[in-house]
Ligand SMILES: O=c1ccn([C@@H]2O[C@H](COP(=O)(O)OP(=O)(O)O[C@H]3O[C@H](CO)[C@@H](O)[C@H](O)[C@H]3O)[C@@H](O)[C@H]2O)c(=O)[nH]1
């Protein structure tokens with residue numbers, strides 16, 4: 001199942017020059033299609049506001065015509081802090097964006113730029129650049145200070161208003177009550193229970209209003225200073241109905257944006273990712289406009305890259321084998337699966353419309369399917385008729401804003417196809433893989449877009465426990481999909497056979513962990529005295545096993561050669577698969593078994609983003625070992641193999657003179673097996689010793705000591721007890 005779908009790997013590279021020729025017209029205007037960019041955040045504390053705002057700034061500064069780009073931030077916490085942070089972005093962006101455009105800055109997320117790119121040096125860079133750089137850096141520092149102070153400022157302001165008026169509320173800067181979550185939560189104003197909010201922070205550049213200008217005279221005048229539209233959306237929350245996690249948030253954004261800008265293309269980012277290459281959006285558009293198969297391309301997925309991972313990538317966070325191998329292999333079939341972030345969609349494909357090559361003549365746009373909003377239904381018809389333009393949205397009067405808020409409610413989904421055949425799919429821990437599956441099943445294809453200079457960059461959990469929680473969610477979601485009507489064997493009408501096989505593999509892989517567990521616990525067998533055995537593995541059997549394992553690795557090595565991945569990436573992947581197979585995957589399998597009986601889904605636990613700013617040690621999280629029950633089997637496997645090696649040593653001491661040649665081969669093969677498991681569990685062993693792992697030599701010494709101790713224990717027991725039980 002793993003190998004078959006890989007028979008036709010294809011690398012595709014965007015041709016940006018050709019796109020420029022095609023779409024940038026001589027009069028300075030552009031024929032590029034509109035793009036609505038969605039960012040999702042779930043909490044201003046768990047997901048630091050600074051990251052989210054950097055993501056937004058990188059979007060505002062991306063290289064794309066401003067009148068065809070709009071950025072929507074979805075805030076699932078309904079927090080005033082996030083709205084006001086966005087307003088602050090609106091004030092800093094008029095400086096940051098022209099600066100990026102003028103000097104072709106990369107990356108265009110200020111935090112990463114100032115942190116990772118060496119500052120210009122006097123003498124090397126022009127004086128003009130030096131001046132502008134200092135100015136922007138200073139303003140950015142002030143912007144960060146303002147963000148830091150926001151919670152306090154809001155509290156102070158609210159205290160002041162509260163003391164003047166009778167109502168206890170959280171107040172906005174303009175003296176009105178914030179409709180979302182309050183600092184002192186009350187009914188209707190707490191996380192999980194509040195009204196929908198939609199606020200336009202930066203207006204559409206073509207709407208006639210003057211756009212904010214950078215104050216002071218930055219010598220940036222020659223550059224386009226206009227900014228794309230920027231909108232804050234927080235869907236309503238109510239304990240009486242399911243808000244459907246990230247998929248629900250994305251669907252609300254999809255509808256709200258349809259009313260405002262209704263771009264033909266949309267792309268979504270997690271708030272912990274940012275645009276790292278300002279050409280990224282154009283690259284994705286290359287595939288969408290490609291004359292060969294562009295019209296039938298539903299989405300263009302980019303690989304995920306991370307810039308907070310420790311240099312040795314202990315827990316295989318980079319996942320290169322998957323992102324640079326597996327996904328490119330699927331590219332030769334119907335295309336890669338959707339991976340949750342950094343993926344550009346055709347709006348129509350998300351709406352559940354068939355691809356052009358099999359679309360009916362007249363597609364009807366029914367309220368029973370899309371929900372009861374005339375404005376929204378009109379927008380769908382417009383998309384179907386390919387009415388693309390850069391016209392600004394209608395005037396933002398109260399009724400219009402109210403309608404945007406109405407389509408951004410969770411209850412709007414009720415009795416419609418949202419979350420089933422329309423939009424991002426609900427009722428599963430991993431909305432991404434099913435959403436992609438639903439779209440492929442309709443006959444659309446997808447493309448994988450890798451860029452030499454990584455398109456996007458994000459944050460990965462470098463703490464073992466956090467990482468495993470993430471894996472539980474993914475593997476649990478996969479199993480949920482297998483046991484749903486989206487099972488790859490029965491669902492997805494127009495799926496190609498091999499694509500089906502690949503989805504099958506993607507949904508049932510956690511089950512393999514059961515066998516891996518049994519295998520890795522098998523050394524226990526060697527502890528049992530000979531006399532008790534009914535049968536033990538033959539040497540020949542172990543040799544077969546060895547040959548098979550070697551063959552699997554040879555295929556793996558060929559793949560990484562093709563994909564250009566390093567050995568380290570490969571081994572990290574193998575090692576982490578082993579750790580996952582003895583912890584997260586069995587947990588997911590168990591969870592699924594319970595789920596089948598109780599019908600309870602996996603909880604979407606937002607992945608930790610290292611909120612404690614330990615400035616001394618960037619990788620502090622790596623050395624923090626947090627014990628959780630799912631680690632019990634991994635621990636058991638480790639103990640079992642460490643014990644087996646120790647006992648093998650002891651047995652050698654006791655029996656060395658008396659063993660037959662066959663017995664020696666037995667023992668050697670057994671030891672090889674133990675060492676192999678130890679090698680695979682090495683990152684886990686490092687995790688256990690916590691901060692000591694900063695010097696891995698400590699682990700080597702520690703293990704050696706344990707081996708010797710176990711061996712001595714064996715010898716001692718042997719002397720004491722061999723007259724009672726022979727072993
Ligand atoms: O109720 C929720 C829960 C999550 N999110 C957002 O979902 C995104 C992903 O959450 P995160 O905790 O960062 O998950 P990761 O484990 O890092 O995410 C990976 O796995 C997810 C599927 O499990 C995919 O959706 C992601 O794109 C992919 O990066 C974040 O922007 C969250 O703000 C919401 O908007 N609302």
Ligand SMILES: [Mn+2]
Pocket residue numbers: 270272459607
């Ligand atoms: Mn994340």
